[in-house]
Amino acid sequence: MNIVVLYLLLLKASAMSFSGLGSLPIVRNDFVVERHLLTDRQVNTAVVAGRAGPGPFGLYLVCIGYYVKGTPGAVAAFLAMITPAFLVLPLMRWLGSCAELPLIRDSMRGVLLGSAGLLLAASVPLARDAISGPFTLAIVVASFLLLSFTKLESVWLMLGAALLGLGAKLFG
Amino acid sequence: MSDRSLGKLTNIFLRVGNTTFGGGYVTMAVLGRELVDLRRWITSEDYALAFALARVTPGTNVIAFCAAAGWLVMGAGGAVAAVLASCAPSAALAVLILQGIESGSSHRWVMGALAGTVAAVSGTMWSIVAWLVRPFVKGGATKLLRGITITGGAFLASWKFNITPVPILAAAAMVSLIWRDAPARAVAANEGGAK
Numbered sequence: 001m002n003i004v005v006l007y008l009l010l011l012k013a014s015a016m017s018f019s020g021l022g023s024l025p026i027v028r029n030d031f032v033v034e035r036h037l038l039t040d041r042q043v044n045t046a047v048v049a050g051r052a053g054p055g056p057f058g059l060y061l062v063c064i065g066y067y068v069k070g071t072p073g074a075v076a077a078f079l080a081m082i083t084p085a086f087l088v089l090p091l092m093r094w095l096g097s098c099a100e101l102p103l104i105r106d107s108m109r110g111v112l113l114g115s116a117g118l119l120l121a122a123s124v125p126l127a128r129d130a131i132s133g134p135f136t137l138a139i140v141v142a143s144f145l146l147l148s149f150t151k152l153e154s155v156w157l158m159l160g161a162a163l164l165g166l167g168a169k170l171f172g
Numbered sequence: 173m174s175d176r177s178l179g180k181l182t183n184i185f186l187r188v189g190n191t192t193f194g195g196g197y198v199t200m201a202v203l204g205r206e207l208v209d210l211r212r213w214i215t216s217e218d219y220a221l222a223f224a225l226a227r228v229t230p231g232t233n234v235i236a237f238c239a240a241a242g243w244l245v246m247g248a249g250g251a252v253a254a255v256l257a258s259c260a261p262s263a264a265l266a267v268l269i270l271q272g273i274e275s276g277s278s279h280r281w282v283m284g285a286l287a288g289t290v291a292a293v294s295g296t297m298w299s300i301v302a303w304l305v306r307p308f309v310k311g312g313a314t315k316l317l318r319g320i321t322i323t324g325g326a327f328l329a330s331w332k333f334n335i336t337p338v339p340i341l342a343a344a345a346m347v348s349l350i351w352r353d354a355p356a357r358a359v360a361a362n363e364g365g366a367k
Contacts, residue, residue, distance in 0.1 A: 015230045049270035052286075054193050055262025058232030062263040063270045071267075078263050082255050084231030085239045089251060091225045092240050103349065108220035109308055110348025113319055114341045115223055116304040117326025119197045123297040124331055129290065136291040143295025148302055151210060154202045155187045157296065158289055165288020166281055 001037065003076050006069055010061055010080035027064055042067050135168055176213050181246050182257045184211075185238060189258025190265075193286075193293045196234030199258070200226070201300035207241060209303065214244045216307060227341055235259060318351050 009030050013023035024047070031038045046067060050060030058081055065077025095104070131137050139161050146152050184206050192199045200223060207213045214222075222244060226237035235255055242254025301323075309319035322344050329335040329343070 014232070045273055046270065049273055050266050052269045053262055053265040054190050055259050055266070056196050056199070056232045056234045058235070059259065059263055059266040062266055066267050066270060074263070074267050078260065081232060081263075082235055082259070085229065085235035085255055086251065087231075088222075088225050088229040088236040088240045089243055089248070091229065092222065092243060095221060095225065102352075104221075105217060106349050106352050107345040108217060108224060110322055110345040111224040111341050112216070112220045112304055113308055113322035113348065114326040114344025115197070116301045117323040117328075117344075118330050118337055118340060119201055119297055119304070120301050120323070120327045121330035122197050123294055123301075126290065126297070127294040130287070130294045131291065132287070136287065139288060139291035140295040143292040144298045145295075147205075147296055147299035153187075153210070154205070154296060155191050157292055158191045158193075161288040161292030162285040163288070165291070166285040168288070169281060169284025 001035075001068055003069060003072055006065060006073055007076040007080050010065060010077050011083055014058070014061060014080050015084045023058070023061065027061070031064065031068065037068055038064070135164075135172075139164060175211075176245055178246055178249055178253055181213075181242060181250055182253045185242065185254045185257040186261065189238065190261045192296075193289050196232065196237070198293055198297055198300075199234045200237045201304065202296065203237070203241060205300060205303060207245065214241065218244050224341065224345075227337060315353070318348070321351075322347055 010027070013026040013030065016023065016026055024043075028040070028043055032040055032043060043064070046063035047060045049063045051057055053059070061081045062074050062077045065073035065075070065080075067073070069076065127140065131140060143157055143161065146157060147154065185203070188202050188206060189199060192202050204219050204223075208216050208219050219241075222237055222240035226233045226240055229236035235258070238254040238258040239251040242250035242252070244250075246253070305319055305323055309316045325347070326340050326344055329340045330337070
């Protein structure tokens with residue numbers, strides 16, 4: 001497949017979705033059903049690889065690109081993934097100028113409070129997976145307390161938790 | 173405010189974007205803590221605007237959020253730097269993980285480190301919920317009740333009824349608009365009367 005076509009197909013999938021994995025049905029249709037370039041197993045593996053590491057869930061697109069065209073395909077997919085994000089800039093410019101209006105300010109307050117609720121809901125399945133015993137429960141509680149009551153930067157917390165998890169695996 | 177630079181901005185997005193597990197909400201919330209709370213490079217109102225607009229921008233929301241937040245701090249250069257720094261290394265890592273899966277290798281140590289990190293992410297998410305809600309529930313029982321109603325309602329709508337984020341955020345904005353602070357309502361009424 002031509003690299004430009006690959007970019008355009010993945011750009012279409014990315015631009016027609018509103019979340020990281022929202023593009024999955026379009027990708028599956030284009031690459032598995034229509035063009036037979038990938039199998040369902042490969043698409044699933046790409047999703048797993050995209051979610052296994054840090055970063056957005058949409059990273060699976062990079063793995064799709066890699067499957068189709070190797071490293072150049074991964075680069076094309078990365079560009080297709082980030083291109084629609086820049087559409088936010090004209091929106092920011094336009095709406096930012098009226099951010100002080102009470103109407104906008106009150107709406108934004110609702111959005112922030114609503115996003116807190118969404119974050120809480122997203123944490124439920126993650127916590128179910130994460131808390132496998134007293135050790136991981138202790139990490140959860142310690143993380144909450146450290147970030148709530150100190151100025152510790154989150155990267156150090158993540159690093160410490162990774163080292164504790166590694167230690168538990170090695171010596172546990 | 174004067175301590176901002178493209179290098180420092182890139183460093184923040186590089187660290188947060190590539191060490192935060194759990195998806196876009198977590199990354200956006202951690203970045204909010206870094207940019208609003210710790211460094212005060214952007215206001216909480218700008219953060220809310222970037223968050224809301226990222227939700228309605230096509231594509232991966234957290235990347236749009238990075239573009240918006242980077243733009244707020246350092247203009248167009250900041251937007252490009254934030255986007256590239258926040259997800260290029262983790263994209264490369266995703267390909268490496270894919271290669272690892274395909275080669276059938278199992279990384280016992282990596283899985284151990286991952287388990288610790290995922291646990292820390294849960295604690296991080298709860299502390300960020302508290303951080304997001306705190307400024308809006310201070311100052312009286314009415315604000316507290318409004319905060320609990322909107323946050324709790326959004327939580328239930330998503331967790332219990334599986335409603336997608338965009339309508340939930342739209343409803344939260346509507347409730348917040350209707351349930352305004354008393355002085356704001358009075359000012360609005362006066363403005364309406366003056367017209």
